[in-house]
Amino acid sequence: MTDALLTPTRLWTPRRVMITKSAAELPHTAEIVRRCVAAGVSEIDVLPADRLTGLRGESERETYARAKSTLAVVVAPPSALKPQPIPPSADWRIDLAKGCPAHCQYCYLAGSLSGPPVTRVYANLDDVLAPIATHVGRGTITSGTAERGHEGTTFEMSCYTDPLGIEHVTGSLAAAISRVGAGEFGPGASLRFTTKFDDVTELVGLDHGGRTRVRLSVNARDIGNRFEGGTARMPARIAALRALAQAGYPVGVTIAPIMPVPGWREQYGELLADIAAALTDVPDVDLTAEIITHRFTPSSKDVLLSWYPATKLEMDEDARSAKRSKFGGVKYVYPKDTMAEMKRWFSEELRNVLPAAQLLYWT
Template sequence: MPGRGSGNPGPVFSLVMTAPALLTAPDTAAAPAVPAPSRLWTPKRVLVTRSAAERPHGQRVLSRLEAAGVDAIELLPGDRLPSLRGDDDRAAFMAAKDTMALVVPPPSKRKLQPIPPSADFRLDLAEGCPAHCQYCYLAGSLSGPPITRVWADLDEVLEGLDDHVGRGTVTSGTLERGGEGTTFEASCYTDPLAIEHLTGGLSRMVEHFGTHAWPGPVQLRATTKFDDVAGLLVLPHGGRTRLRFSVNATAVDRRFEGATAKVPARLGALAAVAAAGYPVGVTIAPIMPVDGWREQYAELLDGIAAAVPAGHDLTVECITHRFTPGSKETLLDWYPRTKLDMDESRRTTKRGRFGSVKHVYPRETMAELRGWFEREVAERLPGARLLYWT
C-alpha cells in the first residue's frame, strides 16, 4: 500500500524511447497499416514488488519495459511500496503521475463486481492512468497518490473467469443486451491502451477471450483515449473484444484532456481496429453543453461515421459530466487552474442508495442534451446501437 516503507530500492536507471514513423502490420486484409501512436507514456519511475517480479505476467511486463528501453526500474525487497507523499502536494502529485508500480493486488481487489451500465463484471488489469483529464473519474474513486498500479497476477485472474459466465445481471440474460453475452469491463479504473506498450496486458486479455473455450458467450470491453493499436490488429480476437474509443467535442478535448491522443487520432485508431474485424464502440463522455455544442458534437458524429464502415458492429454510450464533493476537492488540488465548470449552483443534486451525492446537469438541460443525441445518433450513425444514456 502507498505510504509504507519498503527498504532500499534496487538500481535506478534512465529511460529512452523512440517510435518509428510508421507501424505496419503484416500484409493481411484484417491488419491495415496504421500511423505510429501520437502519444506514448514514459514513466520516470517504475517500482516492482518482490511478489510481482515472481509472477509470469510480471516477468513479461519487465521484459517489455526493458525492450522499450525503460531503465528507471526499482526492484523492491518486499511487497510494500515506498511513500510517494511529500511536503509539496503539487510536486507529489506530478511525481505520482509519472510513476508506474508493478504489484500483486490484495484478494479484495480481485473479487469481480458488477459495473452498470457498462458490463456484468469489472476486470481490472491496472488502477490509475497516466493521462491528465481535468474531469478525471478516478479522482473520486481511488485514494492515495495517483500512481498507475499494474496488476501482475493477470494470468490467474483470466483462468478463473469461467465460473462467472452466465451469472451477470447487466448484459447476461437481458432482453436489450443479452446478445453481448457475459461482459467484462477492462477500463473501469485505468486506460488499458495507455499502458499497453509497457505491459501487454490488453493483448493478453484479447488473446485469451478470443481463443479460450468458454462455457457460454462472452465479451471483453475496453475503452481508451489513446491510439496505439498496431499491436492489437493481428491478434486472434475472435470477435469477442469490443474496443471503444472515448471521444468528445473539440472544445472539451483541447481544454480538459491533457496527455492523451487527440480525438482525430482516436478516430483513426477506431477505423483501424474496425478494419481488423473488431466490434467497436464510442463512449461520448463527458458530454458538456459548451458553446456551440450542437455543431461540435455533430462534427464528432460525422467523424465517427467516416471512420466506421456502414453496417459494422458499432455501439454508442453517452455519459454526461457529473462530479461529487470529494472528486471536486481532489480535482481542484490536482488542477488548481482548471476552467472546468463545477459550480454546484448550476447543477442538480442526485443521491444514491447509500446517501452518495452527485452533481448533475438540471433536468431541462439533461432532457435537451438527451433528445438531441438520440435524434442525431440515429440519423448520423444509422445501424449503431445506443446502449445507454446517463
C-alpha cells in the same frame, strides 16, 4: 486488410518502474520488465517489501507529478479478484490495473482512489482473469438479456484504468484479448474496454475471435483539447476506431463526459460526422454508443482542484442538480431541462448520422 496505421500520437512511458517483492517472481512481471526496457525505461527497482514508498513530494503538485510518472507492478489483492457488477456497462468488472497515466481534468477516478495517483498494474494476471470462467452465464446487463444477449457475458476492463494507455509497457491487454479470443474461458465470455489512446497496432494483429469490444472515448473538440491532457487527439482516436473495425473487432464510441459548452451542438455534430466518415466504407461494422454527461461529487471536486488548481472545468454546485444515492452520497449533475435537451439532441443525431449504432445507455 486494414489501412496502414499512423505512428501512435501518444504513448505513455513511465520514468520509473517499481516492482513489489511479491510481484517480482511472477511470470507476467518478466513480460512487463521486457516491455519497459524496450520502451527505454532505465529506472526499474525491485522493492524489498510490498509497500510502495517514495511517491510523496513536498507538495500536492510534486506528489501528483511523481506518481503520474511511475508504474508500480503489484499483486492484485483478494478484493480485486472478485468480479463486481458494473451496470449499465457490463455484467462484471475485472481490473488489469488500477490508476491511469492520462491527465484528464475531470478524472473519473478522482475521489475513488486513495493516496498518490500512481498506476498499479497487476502481475498476477492468471488470478485476475480466472474468475471469467466461473462467471460466464451469470449477470443481468448483457448475459441472457433480449437487448444485449448476443454480447454474451461481458467483462469491463476499464473501470479503474485505461488499459490501452499502459499496454505497450504491460502486455496485459493483449494477453487477455488473446486468451478470451481463443475460448479459454468458454464461448460466452466477452471483454470490453474504453480508451483515449490510439496505439492499436498490436491489437489489430491479435486473434480476438470477435470477443472484445473496443470503445474509443471521444468528445467535442474544445473539451478534448482543454481537459484531456496526455491523451491522443480526436482524429487519432477515430483513426484507431476505424483500424479496429477493419480488423473485425466489435467497436463503440463512449461520448463522455458531455458538457453543454458554447457551440456544443456544432462541435458534437462535427464529431459524429467524423466518426461516420471514418466507418462509411468498413463492411459489417458492429458499433455501439454510450453517452455519459459530466458529473462530480464533493470529494472528487476537492481532489481535482488539488491536482489542477488552475482548471477551467465548471464544477459549480449552484448551477447543478444534486442527485442522492440510497446510501446518502451526492453527485452534481446538470439541471433537468439541460439533460433533457441534450438527450433529445443526441438521440436524434445518432439516428440521423450513425443509424447503425446501438445506443446502449444515456446517463
